[in-house]
Amino acid sequence: MSLLEQINADMKSAMKAKEKDKLQAIRSAKTALTLEMTKTGASEIEDAAAVKIIQKLVKQRKDAADTYKGGGREDLAEKELLEMSFLEVYLPAQMSDEELTAAVQKIIADTGASSMKEMGKVMGMATKQLAGKADGKAVADKVKALLS
Template structure:
């Protein structure tokens, strides 16, 4: 389970006095704890739910880092990037744009989609197949691009 792995990693980061890793790990632990205690949540969360929590954290860090970069706040930008690296180390490997395009082409062929009107059908299948492996925004852009070409 991810929670136990995070706890072990926190202890290791404390012992090695790795502040950046410790911050990232504590953020993950807090988010998982929140997810477990949400209204209607069961005592333990599924692996899919854990991945969604991690993706949400990574997205928040990416967006914050972008904002800090544009505002020339390198001190805050560095913190966000360090935490993002820690969070991403627990996520499944992300597919490249080319790999996503290959997957989406296969999905378009399987669903028989032929125009942008079929985007919803393709996105539904793509989100199921690529969950946790690719950024939703990237998938959406590729689906739109491929469907508008046909």
């Protein structure tokens, strides 16, 4: 079952169960995926592309929640975090800190990098290998820590 089919099925079940918040989050994901398919002229969307779009939506929710918290609007922040939790279900499992450290150490060894000057080379390889498995900021922080 493709990710889009899974989202459609979950949307139907959320409608039947009258789960408004979950339905709103799933609809936003379906809309983003449909827009991407329209833009590319495709009748299907690959799961890898769908995951990237959902990651973007999750990041938007997280940023919005942080902004609301900074403005003292806990109620709106909680709503964003709730929607984010409904969307994270569609993402692959994220790497633990230990797994990320091991993966970045292997990439550093493979590239032969030894200083911060070579961070770009390491990040390029890490971004490709760890796409979808770890947050980009977490990867960058780990690379900086291990190279310095």
